[in-house]
Amino acid sequence: MADRLYTSLEADEILSGLRFDTKLEKVVLARIAFALSLSIDGSNVKMSNDFSGGEMKRPTFVASDELYLKTLLSFVHKKADIEEDEFYSNKSYIKSHIDNGCKHLSRIFDECNHNSELLLKRLTEKIEFSGRKELLGQGLDLFIGKTLLDKKELTLELNNTKKHANSHLAIMGKPGVGKTQFLLKMLADIRRQSNYQTNFIFFDYKGDVVENQKFLEVAKVQTYRLLQGNQNLPINPFMLPDYEEQTINVSAREKAESFASISTKFGVVQKGALTEAIRAAYAKRADSKLPFPDFQDILAIANEMYEEDNKKDDSLIEVLRDLADFDLFWKHGSDVQPIDKLSNRTILIDVHAMPVLKELVGYLVIERLYKEMAALPDSPINDGKRTIRTILVIDEAHNYLGQKNIFLERIIREGRSKGIVVFFASQSPNDYQQKFFNFQELLEFTYIFQCEGVSSSSMQDILGCGGKTAKDLQTEVARLEPFQVISRSQEKTAEFVKFTAEPFYKNY
Template sequence: MVRFKLDIESTELLDRITNIYNFKRDTITGRIALSLSLEKGQDFLLNDNNLSQNGREYTPTSNIFGRLVNDVDNFVLYKAIFDQHYKKELSENDFIKLYKFHLKDGLQIWNNQLNNIDITKGEHISLLLRPLKKGLTLRSKTIKTSSNIGKVNVKEFNDLLTFDIGETEENEVIEIRINDLREFDNRNIAIAGMAGSGKTQLIKDILYQISRNTNNELKFIFFDYKGEGNPSQLKTFLEATNSQFVDIVNDGGVEFNPFLSINLDEKQKPFSIRAFVDTISAFVPKMGVNQANILISLIDDLLDRKKGEYPTILDLFQELENYYEEKGIKQDTLFSVIRDLSTNIFNCDPNTPDILSKSLYLNLPPALSDTLRQLVVFLLLRYFNSYFSSTNDCEPKDNIFPLRYVIVIDEAHIYLKNRNARKALEDLLRLLRSKGVIVIMLSQGVEDYKTKDFDFASQVKLPICLNVQNKDYKAITSFIGTSNSKVKLESELRKLDSGKGLINIKEPKIINLRQFWKTINNS
């Protein structure tokens, strides 16, 4: 049976929480913490650095996994849960490594929650009762993603990818080696900056460099939530990146079939349909359980009749229209949303081209409701999540991590305000880091990335702070990371202005940002 050591931070958190609840053993605390991590759908990579082993040791007699039947250790049960969670049979060493990651993650989640309540009033008891009452593994009304059984092989860019983000005041060029594992263990990027700070021109320049430096092999999608772009204004950018501009309203929708995210395997199909409907219900106002069940039933019937082929959103609307008429149900918001998705949004047939095969600038103008704009984004994100989850993990070679795709989410704060959307973004960041997908989020302030239930900056390796309204030291450090010198960081922070950015790579630095319009004019 297993023997292993924890790191000192996990040990200290175990002791603190065990003492707060007066549990008889710290192993009780550990099992609950593990459930909290698994409940959130957390994933870790086996090639992540091992945690240190300077904490408490657990031996075969420590009862860390508990005992259930005939006084037998539950190790086998826990390993089976992990095998299912990671969709492969783990070796004993891999299981223990991942177990320690999840234990630490769950302890940190629990400890952060305890730090935000009044223990003297007994609020810690209520805190624990909430997940116990609903079931520690129940994930209700969240946007889930399906996973195809067969692994899909996709084209990879296997060379080193670099791009510049600007220059320091001493004219030092800041080059980002985004897929060099010696510098970045994940490739997610977050940019914070208010209107006029230069973030749009910076991200255009980054995408231009990515397209140029990969010979347009690495494709991207840019979700422009503001919807202020037009083909004539963006002509130079579109030509430079070999990308296609699609205005959801004026171009009659995007060529994409959102049903492609549903797994047609008979064992997986019910869960995939439920996940698809959960995505819709997360954004449609006042959509209840009854409406969700109607959609599930109609989609299931459609798929059965199609016999291995996908229906379209128009097929679904026609089914819904007939059902409402037959049952005498008045048209409601669900009816309106499905109608709009079928007539103005998704212009597709079952043989629509693969959306991943081209770079796409998706314009979402304010003429669309917030409901429709957000739903379009997350139906596409569901597909990306589903598609890439069916692919093999990228295999690094000589410390270079292969790349497959780039997703840019503008105005990310819009989605981060939605609890269900936050969960989908959290899953996206965690899953896709091993699949060679770069996720770039842009928002107006650093505080947008730290929500009450998740710190998105923790899943980002390259945070870039542009000129923001809230220059609070604590908020900034939470976003870009703590500096070795508070004085140095505060000094650099005072220099933030339009066209400048603050990074914290090795030390805090103010940089003059790359701007696409300047790059093109100087080329």
């Protein structure tokens, strides 16, 4: 990993001259030049091959903004992952943008007749060079609609810790009533209001969101269409924070439990065999540069084990073969590096074309997110607003809620302090009544669109209303018009509120 780069001679001369005129440090001017180049030329920047200028050390230029800068470069250059040499080195995007941006700085300075005050005024109109708008933990107050009777505007204060215990949310309703449009509007608002610092991981079960180009553009989403073309997830489920024997053993057992929770055919024998195969695969990769296996490794070892014991193929081999043959996850020999962190990405995983394994793919990604979350420090709180780092968005959630997904449960229980939030979209409040885990109890925000067959007990738990109100609302919910919603009231004097939800298409 390079810890410094050298600008072009021309850039160094421009920075030195402007430092004298503006009284700004060279690194500040270099960051201005970088931002100028990004905003003016973007991905069309020419790579710079002149290294004869001044030294620019990585800690000085990058400071604490590495994640932010990588996200910017990833978006501008349309790359899912920015490698180290591409990020900060003499062959990096940052160097090329600094050298290119210095030319723009010099041009603007000439246009300002070498008046430094006028230069700074022009720059503030062009870019926010003095620091991006730090809205992390602030500004996530979302306009969600107007009440039906008096047209009063409703605001969702998503991360207000003074009012709400957590930020977990569920949207419920049958297909075609507007719940997806409502969800997309909230996600787009969150991305913009957080200055794209709050991320989300979206499981698109039906494949309709991945086709909404406007949403993908507004929210700046990287999409992965599984089983469509040659695209897979650049995620390796076997990456660990360390590769000590105990860590590997725990992870292997957890993977076996994950598989068993998805497949009813997965018994004690299969769990034991999978645990052993995973441990052996780690041992085989122990001395390599990337000390973690892929599903091809696991399948090969499991096949060997079965052949040695003269065992016939069973549900374990079937699942492993599908995971390996469908090429769903990153594997050794891939042209790209696996994503090292999920929690700082905004991605949409389109699983609608998969005939099988939808839930298992979701399970493995959720497990990976939880492991990252557990290692994060608590997210900061500013004036009662907690920073939301990442939102896990699960569409068609009824397909997941019935599983005993221990990692999803842990994210819901423990995610509040880490700034990790879960958004569900499902067809009925009944979906959240699971005997093994009380999802309803931990959902702070619930929005019910038109539903049929909703039990009064489910309605009562979801809205926190009385029994009589819940029974009355059973009929009311079944008769709601598209985009009409019933949710908990923000007023203490009312048990619920009925409003018209704001759709994405109306706002963007």
